[in-house]
Amino acid sequence: MTMTHGQPDSVSIEDGVQDSQAPSPPPTDEQRVTWLELFFDLIFVVAFDQLAKRLGDTPSGANVGLFLLLFTAVWWAWAGNTTFAARYGNDRRVYRWGSLLQLVTLGIIALTERGDLDQTGQAFALAYGANRLILVGMYLVTLRRDPDAAVFARPTAAGYGLGALIWLGSAGLGGTAQLALWCLALGVDLLTPLLIRERHGAALPHQEHLPERVGLLQIIALGGVVNEVVTGGRQRDLTWDSLGAALFAIAAAVALWRLYFDQARALPVALAHRVGRVSAFLAWLYGHLPFTVSVVMLGVGLGHGIGDTDPAHDAVNRALVVWPLAGALLTLALLRWNARRLTVHRARPDRSLLALSLGAAAAGGLALSGLGTLPLHAAVAALTLALALIVATDPLTRRLGQIEERLGASGSPI
Structure with missing residues (x-):
C-alpha cells in the first residue's frame, strides 16, 4: 500500500463495501492530550473507585445491576467530553470552560455513587443532568460559531438535551420510578449517535x-x-x-x-x-x-x-x-x-x-x-x-x- 498526498492509494477491505456517507478528510494536524484532559480523566480514578466499593460492599444481583447502570452513565459522561474534544479540538475556549464546569458535576457524581440512592439519588440525577446540559451547551456554542457543524452538532444536541431533561426530571422521584427514568435517559443518550450514524462523516473525531x-x-x-x-x-x-x-x-x-x-x-x-x-x-x-x-x-x-x-x-x-x-x-x-x-x-x-x-x-x-x-x-x-x-x-x-x-x-x- 503506497501513500499519495497523505492518503493511501488503496486499502484492503474485506468486502469492498463502503458506507454511503462521504468521509471527511483525515486530519493532518497533531492534537496532543492537554493537562486539562489528563486532569479530567483522573477524576474517573475516583469515580471508578467509588463504584468498585459499591459493588464490593454488596455484590448482590440487584446491586450488580445498579452498578452496571451507574458505571454506564459515568463512562458515557467521559465519552461525551472525549469525543467532543476529538471532533472540535481541545484548545478552544468552549472546550476548556465546558470541561471545567463538567469537572464540578463529576465531583458531585463521584461523591454520591457509593451512597444509598434513597439519600443520594436526587443529587446524582441533578449533577448528571447538569453534566449533560453543559455538553449540550458546548455543542450549541460550536454550532453558533461554525454553521457548517450543524449537520452533526444540531441532532446531537437535541438528543443529548432530551436525555438531560429526563435526568433532571428524575430528581423529583425516587425508588423504581427514578431508576426507570434513568434507564430511559441513558437509552436516549446511547442511541443518539447510532440514530444519526449517517451524519458522523461531517464530524469524525481526530484519528490519533x-x-x-x-x-x-x-x-x-x-x-x-x-x-x-x-x-x-x-x-x-x-x-x-x-x-x-x-x-x-x-x-x-x-x-x-x-x-x-x-x-x-x-x-x-x-x-x-x-x-x-x-x-x-x-x-x-x-x-x-x-x-x-x-x-x-x-x-x-x-x-x-x-x-x-x-x-x-x-x-x-x-x-x-x-x-x-x-x-x-x-x-x-x-x-x-x-x-x-x-x-x-x-x-x-x-x-x-x-x-x-x-x-x-x-x-x-x-x-x-x-x-x-x-x-x-x-x-x-x-x-x-x-x-x-x-x-x-x-x-x-x-x-x-x-x-x-x-x-x-x-x-x-x-
Whole structure:
C-alpha cells in the first residue's frame, strides 16, 4: 500500500463495501492530550473507585445491576467530553470552560455513587443532568460559531438535551420510578449517535487523539485492579498465600494491559476517515464500554478474594473474577474482529482471535472449578499471560499494526 498526498492509494477491505456517507478528510494536524484532559480523566480514578466499593460492599444481583447502570452513565459522561474534544479540538475556549464546569458535576457524581440512592439519588440525577446540559451547551456554542457543524452538532444536541431533561426530571422521584427514568435517559443518550450514524462523516473525531484518550482510560481501569489488590492485601496478614495471590492478580493485570495495547487499536477510527466506515468506528467506541466495566469488576473480585477470609464469600468472589475476565477477553476478541474484518481477507486464519474466544470460554469454566483464592488467581494469571504471548507473537498482530501505522493512526505509546 503506497501513500499519495497523505492518503493511501488503496486499502484492503474485506468486502469492498463502503458506507454511503462521504468521509471527511483525515486530519493532518497533531492534537496532543492537554493537562486539562489528563486532569479530567483522573477524576474517573475516583469515580471508578467509588463504584468498585459499591459493588464490593454488596455484590448482590440487584446491586450488580445498579452498578452496571451507574458505571454506564459515568463512562458515557467521559465519552461525551472525549469525543467532543476529538471532533472540535481541545484548545478552544468552549472546550476548556465546558470541561471545567463538567469537572464540578463529576465531583458531585463521584461523591454520591457509593451512597444509598434513597439519600443520594436526587443529587446524582441533578449533577448528571447538569453534566449533560453543559455538553449540550458546548455543542450549541460550536454550532453558533461554525454553521457548517450543524449537520452533526444540531441532532446531537437535541438528543443529548432530551436525555438531560429526563435526568433532571428524575430528581423529583425516587425508588423504581427514578431508576426507570434513568434507564430511559441513558437509552436516549446511547442511541443518539447510532440514530444519526449517517451524519458522523461531517464530524469524525481526530484519528490519533481519540484512541489515545481511550487508551488512557483503560490504564486508569487497569490501575484500579492494582489498587483493589493492594487494598485487599491490607485486610490480611502478609503470608505466602496472600502474597502469591496478589502477585498472580497483578500479573493478570499486566497481561491484560499487554493484550489491549498489542492490538491495532485505532484502525476503525482511521478507516472511518479513509473510506467512511462509520459503523465500524461506532462498534469500536461502544465496544470499549464492556471492556472497561469488565476490568473494574475484575479488580473488585481479585481484591476481595485476597482480603476476604470468610469461606462463605468464596463463590461470590470467584464469580466476580471469572465472569468479568470472560467479558474482558470476549470484548478483546470482538475489537480484534472489528479491526480485522476491515483490513484482512476473511480466509486468512487468526489464531489470536481463536485464542481469545477460547480463553473467554475457559474463564467462564473456572466458575465451576470451586478453586480457592490462590489457585484461582494462579489460573487467571496463567490464562492471561498465555493469551498475551499468543497475541504478541502472532504475525497477523504485526500485520494489523503495520497497516495502522501506514494509515497514520497509531496511538501514542503509553
